[in-house]
Amino acid sequence: MITLIKGFHDILPDDSPRWEFIVRTAAETLRRFGFREMTPPIMERTELFERGIGELTDIVEKEMYTFEDRNGESLTLRPEATAGMLRAVAEHSLLRKEPVLKVFTIGPMFRRERPSKGRFRQFFQVDAEVVGDDSPFTDAEVIAAAHAIMTNIGATGLMMEINSVGCPECRARYRVVLQDFLRAYLTELCDDCRRRYERNPLRALDCKVARCEEIARDAPLILDHLDESCRSHFQAVQDALRMLGIPYRIEPRMVRGLDYYTRTAFEIVHEELGRSKAVGGGGRYDSLLKELGGPDVGGIGFAIGLERLSMGLSDDDPRFTRSIDVYVAALGDRAQPEAFRILDLLRKAGIAADTRYSTKSLKAHLKVADRFRATRVVMLGDNELERNEATIRDMNTKEQFTVRIENIVAFLQGAES
RNA sequence: GAGGGUGUAGCUCAGUUGGCAGAGCACAGGGUUGUGGCCCCUGUGGUCAGGGGUUCGAGUCCCCUCACUCUCCCCA
Structure with missing residues (x-):
């Protein structure tokens, strides 16, 4: 891999x-x-x-x-x-x-x-x-x-x-003052601070080595030399x-x-x-x-x-859970092309919609819809297809509505608010 | 660059003195011929990081390598 x-x-x-x-x-x-x-x-x-x-x-x-x-x-x-x-x-x-x-x-x-x-x-x-x-x-x-x-x-x-x-002018003046102070401790400073003594003595103030910290505590401060x-x-x-x-x-x-x-x-x-x-x-x-x-x-x-x-953020903030508006559940091979077409209409209408083509049973479809956190499910099977209708289920209230296929988008948009 | 720790299923981890490779979660199917979450059953999934050694036998003991991770320096 x-x-x-x-x-x-x-x-x-x-x-x-x-x-x-x-x-x-x-x-x-x-x-x-x-x-x-x-x-x-x-x-x-x-x-x-x-x-x-x-x-x-x-x-x-x-x-x-x-x-x-x-x-x-x-x-x-x-x-x-x-x-x-x-x-x-x-x-x-x-x-x-x-x-x-x-x-x-x-x-x-x-x-x-x-x-x-x-x-x-x-x-x-x-x-x-x-x-x-x-x-x-x-x-x-x-x-x-x-x-x-x-x-x-x-x-x-x-x-x-x-x-x-x-x-730059303040710093140049302060640098001399600081070097004068550090000179007495040169042998006690860590390797890095000693190496930087000439070029950049200010960094010794920020050093995390214990002895350097002790020394830096007593060092003159740039704030007093502005x-x-x-x-x-x-x-x-x-x-x-x-x-x-x-x-x-x-x-x-x-x-x-x-x-x-x-x-x-x-x-x-x-x-x-x-x-x-x-x-x-x-x-x-x-x-x-x-x-x-x-x-x-x-x-x-x-x-x-x-x-x-x-x-610094907590993991389980509900703002971060996934969700879509509508899941489309096709039941059987005859309904699938029609469901495919409806899915496209929903998306073109600005509704976040999805399905899973390899899922067959309604139970499995609803499980997927639940996992996607879909708020509604459009169910389309042989029964509905014959009458040119679909069943729309509200996943929170479990209410179901029978809607003519050409009215699905309008129905879902109307219920949006 | 220096020093610790950990590597077993997709994830989190058990694994006894060396003796059949495990659990929970996740995933799939079923319990219910077209109704989700909870519950129950079943299933898929493994080069036990890799290589070598000891042994009748190694996830387990030894050596090497690699990866990840944490601390220090320093930065966001």
Whole structure:
């Protein structure tokens, strides 16, 4: 048997109603916030991710599905959506038409990591971006949109964590302060943190190794080293969140894995999965679009992992059960062609109808209709056929009606309401 | 990349000191010649992950391989 690629997964028919609900709810919520859908391809030139995400990040260094096209060009399956979204914004000059652009996309991302609970090599994200606006209200609105998606889907046990990583100038100043502090502990830090000491010392703050955590507890915080404009921006974001009633917690040691974030950064954490497997995350990027060849304006965005979001939902929600409107039961070979024709009429009238040709006895037909959760059954046998009629059974009340064949569609539509 | 755990029917899992391959659910048929859900009966379905070894005999003991899964690093 040929099997699934490791870390990939099928969404089976029984899973689809629940999945479709999540995707639809996310899209509806974002449209309510003024976002419009945009769908870039799932494959881009490798250089886009190297430039956009940062060459020194884990994602670009070791997690990308990169391969050579037949003409020798290096292509990569997208590991996240923002780079492709901003590429499209720049390439089509969308900001000339609309100086503040709010867009979202939903689709699969690919990262070649070791799979585990809630972590896959292909996973779906809903990704939203606001480009061309620096207002702290925009930051709060984006966080509110992420929160609304999860509230509307009904996920529980979630927490919004926020931080400010400052503008590039603040960060450069803070980095020196942090390095001064860490220098005394260099021999005690884990290998990774020591390796990153020069290039990216901030990551030590987020390390999960016990000793590193202890050290990080006493480290100076970037929040205490922001300049006036960054500090007032962060304060304004919090004020706006409180106005909206969004529950949040300041996480002063949060550092995100993508290089492009500036100022506001946030994560959505699930109590069961813990902080190392966020359900969603995002932040502001003030120079990314320019880096990708677009105008020099800032933006902010977030991504939510749909599989992880789905884990916060209960399994037996009645919204997710299958159902059709009408089942057509043909009894005997003479009735079958007529039933076949009726089935087609029902479908053309917009009624969700189905049958099973290999089922013969009425008892078996009704069992199938029951399993399909059909609300009504059209029964057609020799008795009915002779009189040009059909029997229609209401599966809930067990009431039965005799209806002339040419009136079946009208009868079913009339009883619809 | 490092370290644990688990592989028996479509699914969830029993399987005793090594002695005929099992249950529940699901599926199909029947109990009712044309009336579902509950109940009862019957049936279909197995390379016991794969390979090798020990043994009269291996699902069970030993070795190897593979797959899945969880934890850590990191991300959604």
